[in-house]
Amino acid sequence: MTEVVRCRDVARTYGRGVEAVVAVHGITCALRPGDQVAITGPSGSGKTTLLHLLAGLDRPTAGTIGWPALDDRPRGRIGVIFQGPSLLAPLDAAENVALPLVIAGRPDGEARREALRALNTVGVAALAAKLPQQLSGGQAQRVAVARVLAGSPSLIIADEPTGQLDSALALHVVELLTDVAGRLGAALVVATHDPLVAELLPLRWEMRDGALAC
Amino acid sequence: MLEAEELYRFYRSGEEETRALRGISLKVAPGEVVAISGPSGSGKSTLLSCVAGLDDPDGGIVRIAGQRISHRPEADKARLRARLVGVLFQSGNLIEHLTLAQNVELAQRVGGRRDPAHRAELLDRLGLSARAGAWPSRLSGGEAARAGLAVALANRPSLLVADEPTGELDRRSEGPVLDLIRDQARSHTAVVIASHSPAVRRMADRVVQLRDGRVA
Amino acid sequence: MLTLIWLRGLLTRRTGRLAAAAAGVAMAVALPAALGMFLASAKATMTARSVQRVAVDWQVEMQPGAATPGRLPGVSRRVDFAAVGGFEARQAGQTLTTGAGQALGLPADYTTTFPGELRLLTGTLAGPLLAQQTAANLHATPGSTVILHRPGLPDAQVRVTGIVELPEADSLFQKVGAPATAQPQAPPDNVLLLPAADWHHLFDTSPPDKVRTQFHVRLDHALPPDPAAAYTKVTGAARNLEAGLAGTGLVGDNLGAALGAAREDALYSQLLFLFLGVPGAVLAILLTATVTRSGAVRRSAEQALLRTRGASRTTFLRLALAETLAVGVTGALSGLAVAALTGWALYGSPGFGGAAGWAVAAAALGLLVACATVLPSALGSATVTAARRPVATGTRSPAWLRYGLDLWLVAAALVVFRLTSGNGYHLVLVPEGLPQISVDYWAFTGPALLWAGAGLLIWRLTRLLLGPGRPIVTRLARPLAAGLAGTVTATLARQRGPLSRTMTLAALAVAFAVSTAVFDATYRQQAQVDAELTNGADVTATQTTASERQLAAVPGVSRVEPLQHGFAYVGADLQDVYGIRPSTILSATHLQDTYFPGGTARQVVDRLARSPDALLVSQETVNDFQLHLGDMIRLRMQDGRTVPFHYAGIVTEFPTAPRDSFLVANASYLAASDTTYLIATDGTAPHLVADRLRARLGPGAKVSDVETTRRVVGSSLTAVDLTGLTAIELGYGLALAAAATGLLLILGFTERRRTFALARVLGARPRQLGAFIWTEVTLAGLGAAVLGGATGWALAQMLVTVLTGVFDPAPDHLAVPWPYLGAVTGLGLTALLAAGTVAVRAASRPPLTVLRDL
Known part of the structure; x- marks a missing residue:
């Protein structure tokens, strides 16, 4: 099966000279469709940097990273959920969910139907017309999951999606994510510091000092 | 020390009335750490706002170090807060246009003090000496949480109130922050922490479980 | 110290925003200060013109038999008048006669002392001179002999050496001491000017009721530049002299009369030009307020934090005052500097000259503006809970909108306009023949109401456009945003509040530029027409x-x-x-x-x-x-x-x-x-x-x-060169239009950096982000151009109608200064393009950098 993402000896350094900070280094890994991974590790260990590299939001300073299943064009084809609020403030929930589809060039009406279906799937159809500022933290994250679902990506990346949630809610959101990933046959990467959350995922990678310790 | 008696707090939005607190009493002795836990919407944040003197309960009374802080003019409450209370939020504890050290100094000056020695000691204890001149937007999550604690402790408060202080931290960063809070309690500060983190519950002297605005 | 830390932080980390607010204050200061310089210079011109236009400052008429006055101020010359029964000349055997006239005795240096009083047409000034009309009647030329019929004495004859014109005959032969309401006396048709010795030789023995004596005085012209002050000084001195003469002489105060007229004109022009300039200053103030307001969300969070830490009301006040003063003082000083530069460019003098008072008042205004805009937002809410509540971005309409205040204001403007212009009632009355203006301030109400009403109405219209008018905007956005049009419009609709504020301010800036430009151009056109009418x-x-x-x-x-x-x-x-x-x-x-x-x-x-x-x-x-x-x-x-x-x-x-x-x-x-x-x-x-x-x-x-005539005709008001005023007002019109469109759009985009970054993460290409930005830019530009242009035109129309009295004759059409309007359009487009380009570039930054910074 074609790998969704493949890293070979990837490193990312911030700054230059004596001030340079090595965020991650020597990362070699690969994910296939259907893989579900929890990345754990202390803060500052490079989890977020690795996630950004995997999502194609950042470029490595050394090594290579590729997305064979995506013909190496990751932009817009990877579902991303951030630690903080990841919804666009001026758009309501349905418009937020429809946005990746509209950006990809789908007509408004079709995108909206898809969005409502996705909201329904994650159980927040009632929130379709709400603005992000009217949503609670848990609701916002569920809408973000719906947005990932609507985009039907083959790779989903979530950075501490449950940091600001109750444990019960956190588990629910991550269950939703694994469910969605399973439905889409996509690879899922979740960075978390919550062991209960990590246990929900079949694979677990640990980051330490910028390197994968597996 | 903190004494809160029979606190009630209601919110009204349109037709709907939310009863956030329904008769909660809480006493925390100097040096004691109390963790408040409960599902979201159980009234944790409202309770913290009331005991920190940020909000007035609709019924009941709050005393800190023997001084009533509830139901007083805002100016009096502000003075008491500056002298007696340190508050630590999950995020946004720092003024963005001031450096870390300036943030701590600002808190001291708001409380009417100049205590550079204490400031330096705080930063040192929290492992932030090297970052004293950094802008808040350049701090990592753990650093930001510790910096928030430094600001909260700037005036040697009698009561430290923390709302999910480690919510954005992993366990390894959480540990040092909690140790520092524990240390502070030993120097005769009463500590109230709202958190769903197991580590906080383990560290606390006492855990108060809230459900629907009442102690469960 | 607390304040100092706070301020230092603001200055290093919030430089852009503080600078923008200070720039707004600077504009609010620079406009009135520069206007003040213009007015001071215009007033000085009026005084100078009045002085220049008067040939003889004072004519001191002595009572018959009175002794020569002891001391007269300035330079004085004795002039004798004698009534003559008629003149006669014989030309080629034909006898030509005239009616009664006057013979004047002038000292030898009279023409050099009072050069404006007579103009030599032909011959020399050395001997007896005939006025042009008399010479024409007698067919006399230099060298002709003229016979005088002296009352009570035998005829005498003189040999004429020159023919002169008497441009100031009216004042030369005025009845000194006549009450102000008296009809002006027509000058005599026939005049002969004699050297003093000749006059004494011919008329010393005349009956005393046929001769009189005047002393013509030229005063020291070091007068205050303000016509009002100059008037007070000159008339005071005249009264003083009369008192000193103790009834033996009366002063014909030509200079005082001219300065009195100039004083009225100065008062009027001050009002008029301020009225034209005030909307510009108000716009600058609104701009400052909008800039200050744009950081509200973060500011509110900071305030909540400070309150949590127990900051007292006094602390807040101190911090707020520090920020206010930083903005206010910087703004006021740069405003004065800009005004001084303007003055230097226009008048060549870097100081404020007679406008020092204006400069101080303008600077005070700047501080006031800073206090009114920065202070309230810096002071924040009274309690922690209020401060922690999210900033309301409610879509509920403001009260004035629900009660239709804008419509009421526009209606009131039209009613006042009809009342003040409909039935021949004129703001400015120009009494026949007198170059003097009396002002009715009431009619300024019409345009003032229209300004306020139109501003609010534009706001209402833009809100409507972004609310119920969304389908229209979507259609407009289609060519720019293609498939994203619906999403883009949804974004714009949710940003209705700030966006309609931006569009309104931009439209008002355009309206200011257009109305001022059209009014100024029409004013100049009519000054030209007036001169042409007089000269033919x-x-x-x-x-x-x-x-x-x-x-x-x-x-x-x-x-x-x-x-x-x-x-x-x-x-x-x-x-x-x-x-x-x-x-x-x-x-x-x-x-x-x-x-x-x-x-x-x-x-x-x-x-x-x-x-x-x-x-x-x-x-x-x-x-x-x-x-x-x-x-x-x-x-x-x-x-x-x-x-x-x-x-x-x-x-x-x-x-x-x-x-x-x-x-x-x-x-x-x-x-x-x-x-x-x-x-x-x-x-x-x-x-x-x-x-x-x-x-x-x-x-x-x-x-x-026509050029000479323009300088001479009409009141001193029309004589004022409007070039300076036009340059000032039009310059600020341009600056305001550019600032309102560019600056406010950029601020709006800054607030939405997070939105753009997130859209990038979701796969939006820079071109697609451009769709968001360019649609907004286009919408703001179109709105400002259409609504502002229409408002400006309506205002110009109303101003010209209401101020008809200023124009003499009234214009039949508005003069449209196309080059300037073209410049406004060009600069507006440049500002829009710049704002769009800056925003697109900012939005194209790697999204992670943006999200990390926020």
């Missing part, structure tokens, strides 16, 4: 025997139009009558439609062309004689003929005609003797052509040009 054409020649063809041959002349002039009796009233050539008159001089009530200039002239005996008369004559079109009128001409005419229309103004009643007829039918030539130039400066004509036609002809 670019250059006018009278009392010449030269033919039309000879005149046309002078270099620089493009057209020559003869205009006959005579007198005719209408009842007992002697009126001027003008004979025109209807086929050519319109191409030689500018006739406005407003001169001919009941038709256009072309129609009325055509009427004359069709019927040879047609006659145009004044409104007053129509009323007096109950005339109807086609009525026959018999005119008794000055030479005794009686000529029948048919009444063909009303004329209110005509080139070279007096302000009161006069008549216009066909030249071929009128057959009057005097011909005035209206001369159009081919683009050569009229005064040059006039000089050439004078050289060609000799001293007998009178030649005047």
